[in-house]
Amino acid sequence: MIQVTLPDGSIKKVDKGTTPFEVAQQISEGLARNVISAKYDDITIETKTPLNHDGKLVLYTWNDAEGKKAFWHSSSHVVAQALEELYPGIKLTIGPAIENGFYYDVDFGEHTPSDKDFATIEKKALEIAREKHDFRMREVSKSDALNYYKEKDNTYKVELIENLEDGEITFCDHSSFTDLCRGGHIPNTGIIKAIKILNVAGAYWRGDENNKQLTRVYGISFPKQKELTAYLEMLEEAKKRDHRKLGRELGLFTFSQKVGQGLPLWLPKGAALRERLENFLKKAQKKAGYEMVVTPHIGQKELYITSGHYAKYGEDSFQPIQTPKEDEEFLLKPMNCPHHCEVYKSSPWSYKDLPIRYAEFGTVYRYEQSGELHGLTRVRGFTQDDAHIFCTNDQLNEEFKKVIDLTLYVLGSLGFDNFRAQVSVRDLEKPEKYIGDVANWEKAEQAIIDAAKEKGLDYVIETGEAAFYGPKLDFMIKDALGRNWQLGTIQVDYNLPERFELSYKGSDNESHRPVMIHRAPFGSMERFVALLLEHTGGNFPLWLIPEQAILLPVSEKHEKYAKKVLNSLENNEIRALIDNRNETVGKKIREAELKKIPFMLIVGENEEGSQTVSVRRHGGEDHGSITVEQFSDLVSNEINATLKSF
RNA sequence: GCCGACGUAGCUCAGGGGUAGAGCGUUUCCUUGGUAAGGAAGAGGUCACGGGUUCAAUUCCCGUCGUUGGCUCCA
Numbered sequence: 001m002i003q004v005t006l007p008d009g010s011i012k013k014v015d016k017g018t019t020p021f022e023v024a025q026q027i028s029e030g031l032a033r034n035v036i037s038a039k040y041d042d043i044t045i046e047t048k049t050p051l052n053h054d055g056k057l058v059l060y061t062w063n064d065a066e067g068k069k070a071f072w073h074s075s076s077h078v079v080a081q082a083l084e085e086l087y088p089g090i091k092l093t094i095g096p097a098i099e100n101g102f103y104y105d106v107d108f109g110e111h112t113p114s115d116k117d118f119a120t121i122e123k124k125a126l127e128i129a130r131e132k133h134d135f136r137m138r139e140v141s142k143s144d145a146l147n148y149y150k151e152k153d154n155t156y157k158v159e160l161i162e163n164l165e166d167g168e169i170t171f172c173d174h175s176s177f178t179d180l181c182r183g184g185h186i187p188n189t190g191i192i193k194a195i196k197i198l199n200v201a202g203a204y205w206r207g208d209e210n211n212k213q214l215t216r217v218y219g220i221s222f223p224k225q226k227e228l229t230a231y232l233e234m235l236e237e238a239k240k241r242d243h244r245k246l247g248r249e250l251g252l253f254t255f256s257q258k259v260g261q262g263l264p265l266w267l268p269k270g271a272a273l274r275e276r277l278e279n280f281l282k283k284a285q286k287k288a289g290y291e292m293v294v295t296p297h298i299g300q301k302e303l304y305i306t307s308g309h310y311a312k313y314g315e316d317s318f319q320p321i322q323t324p325k326e327d328e329e330f331l332l333k334p335m336n337c338p339h340h341c342e343v344y345k346s347s348p349w350s351y352k353d354l355p356i357r358y359a360e361f362g363t364v365y366r367y368e369q370s371g372e373l374h375g376l377t378r379v380r381g382f383t384q385d386d387a388h389i390f391c392t393n394d395q396l397n398e399e400f401k402k403v404i405d406l407t408l409y410v411l412g413s414l415g416f417d418n419f420r421a422q423v424s425v426r427d428l429e430k431p432e433k434y435i436g437d438v439a440n441w442e443k444a445e446q447a448i449i450d451a452a453k454e455k456g457l458d459y460v461i462e463t464g465e466a467a468f469y470g471p472k473l474d475f476m477i478k479d480a481l482g483r484n485w486q487l488g489t490i491q492v493d494y495n496l497p498e499r500f501e502l503s504y505k506g507s508d509n510e511s512h513r514p515v516m517i518h519r520a521p522f523g524s525m526e527r528f529v530a531l532l533l534e535h536t537g538g539n540f541p542l543w544l545i546p547e548q549a550i551l552l553p554v555s556e557k558h559e560k561y562a563k564k565v566l567n568s569l570e571n572n573e574i575r576a577l578i579d580n581r582n583e584t585v586g587k588k589i590r591e592a593e594l595k596k597i598p599f600m601l602i603v604g605e606n607e608e609g610s611q612t613v614s615v616r617r618h619g620g621e622d623h624g625s626i627t628v629e630q631f632s633d634l635v636s637n638e639i640n641a642t643l644k645s646f
Numbered sequence: 647g648c649c650g651a652c653g654u655a656g657c658u659c660a661g662g663g664g665u666a667g668a669g670c671g672u673u674u675c676c677u678u679g680g681u682a683a684g685g686a687a688g689a690g691g692u693c694a695c696g697g698g699u700u701c702a703a704u705u706c707c708c709g710u711c712g713u714u715g716g717c718u719c720c721a
Contacts, residue, residue, distance in 0.1 A: 103716095114650065201716030202649025209718045213649055216716070244713095248657080257694090257712060309721060316647095316719085335721055369647055369719060370712095378720080467721055486720085518721095555678040582677085583684085590682035604680060616681055 003054040017050040021187070024059050034061040036186040037070030044070070044184040046137060062223050072097035074135060074185045075125075075192050075221035076104050081177035082124035083217065087111055092179065093156040093205065093214060100231075100482065101220030105203055107156065112215050118197040121217075125195045132190030133174040137183050142166040145180065156205065194228035195221045241480040243533035244375040250538055250546070250595070252529070253376060262373040262380035264526055269546040274525050276544050278361055281385055281410065281521065284646035288406055290359040290387055295339035297363060301329040306499055307338040308435050312468050317367045318380075336362035337493075337518055340388040341500040344514075349504040354514060355391035355399050361525070362386045376530035377485055383525045389517040390502065396515050400451040400473075400490065403519045407475060407488045409646050410521040414532060414541070420476040420484070421457045423448055424465030434468050440494035445471045447492050469495040470518075480534040487523040487531060492516075538596045539618070543639045549576040549631075550597045551613070552588040554604030556580070561608040565601065565628060572632040576601075593618060601631070 004012045004023060012023060020038035024031045024047070037060040038045050044066070051057070060067035076095035079102075083090060087108060095104035113121065140148070142161060148171075149157040157180050161169060172181040174189060186192075196219060203216035222228045239245070247253045252270030259265060266274060282292070301320050304310040313334060320329035333339065340358045349356065363383045372378050391399045411419055425445050426434050434441065448471055452459045459473070466472060475488035493516040496502075503511045522528035532540070542548060549569065553562040562578050569576040579588045585602060592600045601613040606625065613631055615623035623634065 112650080199715055200650055203717045204648080207718075209648070213717075215649070218716080255713095261712075307721090313721060337721085364721090366721075371647065371649095371717085372719065374714090469721075552681085554680055557678070584677095584679050585681060586679085587683055588681090593682055600681075602681065606680085614681080620681080622681080 002051060004051060005054075005056045007056075007058050014051070016052055019048050019050055020045065020057060020059055021047040023051075023057060027059075031059065031061070035059045036061060036067050036191060037064075037184060039066065046135065046183060046185055047187050048134075049137070069097040070184050070186050071192070071223070072102040072221060074189070075129075075195060075219065076102040077135070077172065077174060077177065077179055077181070077185070078128050078189055078192060078221075079121065079125045079195065079197070079217065079219055080104050080106075080179060081128055081175060082121055083113075084177070086117075086121060086124055087113070091152075091154045091156055094160070095179075101198065101218060103203075103216050103218045105205070105214045105216050107212070107214050113200060113217070115199070121197050122195050126192075128175060129189040129192040129195065131175065132188050134188045135172055135174045135185035137170050137172050137181075137185075139167075140169050140171050142169055145169045145171070148178075149180070191223055192221050193223055194225045195219060196228055196232070235481075238480040238482075241534045241537045242375075243377070243479075243530040246533045246538045247376065247530075250533075252533075252546075260380070261370060262368060262378070264376055264379055264381070270529070273540070273544060273546055274529060277522070277525065277528070278385070280413070280543075280643075282359075284406060284409060285357075285359050285387070287646050288357070288402060289355075290357040293340065293343050293358045293360050295333075295336060295343065295360060295362065297333055297365075298330040299333055299339060301331050303338045303342070304331050304334075307335070307341075307496060308469060308499060309335060309338070313366075316369075318365055332365040333362070334364050334366045336360055336364065336384060336386045337388055337496055337516070338500070340386075341496055341502060341516075344388075344390050344502055345500065349390075349514075351392055351504055351506050351512070354504060355389050355395050357387060357389045359385075359387035376526040377479070379526055382527070384520045385522040385525065385528075386518070386520050389519070390497070390504075390514040391517070392504070392506075392512070393515055396447050396492065396517070397451055397454075399517055400447060400492065401455055403490045403517060403521075404451060404455045404457065404473070406646065407490065407519070407521040409644075411475060411488065413642075413644060414544075415535065416477055416487075416531075418478070419487070421452065421459040422465065422474045422476055422486075423452060423459050423461045424467075424472040424474050425461060425463055426466040426471065427464035430464065433464075434466065436469065436495035436498065441471070444492040444494055448473050448490075467491055469493050475523075477531050477535075479531060485527060485531060487528055488521045489519065489523060491518040493518060539598075541639075541642050542598055542635065543643045545596075545598060546575065547577055547595075547597050548574050548635060549599040549601055550588075550592045550595075551576060551578040551601045551603060552585055552592065553578065553580055554585050554602065556582065558603050558605070558608060562603050565603060565613055568628045569632070572628070572635075574632060574635055589616065599631075599635070 001013050002016050004014055014023060021032060021035060024035040035047055038047055039058045040051060041055040062071060073096060080092050080095055083106060089109060091107040093105040145161045146158060160180060170182060171178050172185060198218040198220060201216045202213045204213050205211040251267050253267055254265050256265060298321060317334060318332045320331055322329060343358055361383050365381045368378055368380050389399050426441060452473060470491050470493040472489050472491040474486045476484045477487050478484055497513050497516050502514050504514055506512045551562045551566055553559050559580050566576055566578055589600055596618060598618045600616040603613055607613055612625040612627050614625045615631060617623060
């Protein structure tokens with residue numbers, strides 16, 4: 001007998017060799033019907049894997065993340081089999097489950113499938129699934145495994161196996177299909193009732209662009225057809241919140257091929273919204289002891305050679321600007337920090353002056369790869385809400401924590417409560433990617449982790465995500481389609497002070513190096529507005545939204561009164577406009593609803609008589625007929641309730 | 647930059663070897679209206695751009711540009 005401990009702490013004594021499925025049966029028939037995956041002592045196993053020693057068992061169903069993972073990974077096997085049958089001679093590589101579904105990377109040779117082939121692949125995969133093949137794991141010796149794939153002329157699998165140890169190599173079979181696999185499958189293919197191939201994309205073998213590009217087939221599957229339908233509908237809904245669509249509909253920004261790729265043009269409403277965001281942050285920054293500086297859009301090439309940016313990015317950037325003078329070159333600034341270092345250097349400093357905090361809404365230009373450009377989230381010209389804090393080593397922890405507070409205030413004020421805090425550290429195996437000495441890196445990384453811990457942040461550490469000059473604390477937010485974007489960032493930097501030879505006079509009358517904190521709570525105005533659009537679906541907070549109210553005269557007879565009301569609204573600093581088109585009230589309401597204007601003020605005979613406005617809230621709520629003063633209070637109360645000061 | 651897809655009216659999209667269509671928007675007229683679409687008429691397109699095939703190309707082929715889903719990159 002062995003002892004199996006379940007997640008609730010209860011212990012089941014079962015015969016050696018009992019399977020997770022059998023344990024589930026002992027718990028309940030329902031669980032046994034639904035269990036599709038299991039972990040034993042934290043190792044993913046199959047539901048049919050015999051348990052041979054004491055341990056902790058967790059059973060998973062479709063409703064668990066682990067269950068979905070097994071489900072989708074198993075589905076990738078089924079799709080791989082379908083692909084092999086439809087495209088004989090292809091070479092399979094890897095096929096993991098991902099956050100939503102799975103993919104399989106395949107070397108198709110000559111005939112890469114495209115979206116016209118998806119239906120055929122889905123049909124074939126579903127046929128296989130319906131045949132209810134069991135997934136069976138078996139151990140294979142390294143030499144047998146190598147021989148199997150050498151015979152199939154699959155160099156990718158051979159490469160994978162060569163990096164594995166003999167004794168830890170397993171194959172998974174189902175139907176006539178065999179794949180190198182470490183496990184984690186559902187009991188049989190029959191559970192998969194719906195399969196959708198979502199798209200194909202190029203993906204480099206082992207994620208290295210020097211390697212051959214394979215075709216990545218993305219798919220998703222479900223235990224019920226209904227769930228697939230719901231998922232596809234959800235995707236459609238998400239597309240409606242796409243900032244590129246909303247930005248156009250709401251008249252916030254645009255792009256022009258003639259101006260250039262990735263160079264956003266902010267339209268009046270977008271520019272005004274952006275200005276309100278900037279003012280919001282400026283106000284908080286002022287309280288936090290920041291001073292605004294202004295620096296030019298270009299700088300001598302030498303400036304970036306000093307900072308190290310030129311060596312790192314010079315080749316792939318906008319190329320140097322020539323002047324009539326010989327041997328003179330300027331770069332469009334890709335960063336504000338070198339300029340701010342020079343601002344710092346304009347005067348000698350005492351330790352009593354520190355910390356010094358320079359802030360600037362600095363527009364920078366980066367020649368991003370064309371394939372990377374994406375709406376407002378990845379552009380070639382953008383404005384950072386940048387600031388650089390120059391402080392002593394002793395002040396670093398305190399300053400860093402203050403920046404965390406400011407960043408959390410910014411994110412919280414705008415309703416971003418679902419961010420992911422990420423400590424981005426260097427990759428120890430790739431020292432060539434970073435500048436500066438190791439001791440400072442260690443100090444910087446530790447400083448960030450300490451501050452994050454002391455602030456009680458729930459953070460994850462991401463190796464290799466640091467900037468070339470220092471580690472960062474990044475605030476990641478998901479877009480409508482679930483893609484992660486870095487918004488706020490706080491970075492500790494010992495390197496630029498060194499390179500720019502920054503100093504201050506200490507209490508010991510000696511010269512010391514300050515530490516630099518780079519920080520941008522929004523990240524960039526462009527990306528922030530994009531993510532805010534997707535999060536709010538265009539229903540911005542009242543203080544931020546371009547148009548707070550729209551006056552809807554019932555007929556042309558009431559236009560004059562409407563104009564008078566508009567005037568009072570403007571005197572009360574309410575952003576409003578009049579829809580005086582020759583249309584019915586119903587139509588005007590419909591369009592104001594579609595434009596997501598928070599308040600619709602209907603004015604007709606009744607209102608004119610009582611000198612009021614009839615207030616309808618976006619969404620349909622009726623506030624009744626009230627005076628302009630009352631309405632103005634309504635608006636300012638709501639703004640005060642949502643816009644807390646720092 | 648790489649792989650795939652796409653590019654038709656301001657927007658959303660249909661069409662297809664014989665020089666184009668819908669809905670919404672817009673303009674004009676009628677209507678003067680009460681909480682999510684009142685009615686009528688009109689304007690608007692070198693079918694992204696450049697080549698090629700063809701008697702004929704918006705349609706087929708190639709290239710360029712742009713957009714897009716990924717990969718790589720992201721100071």
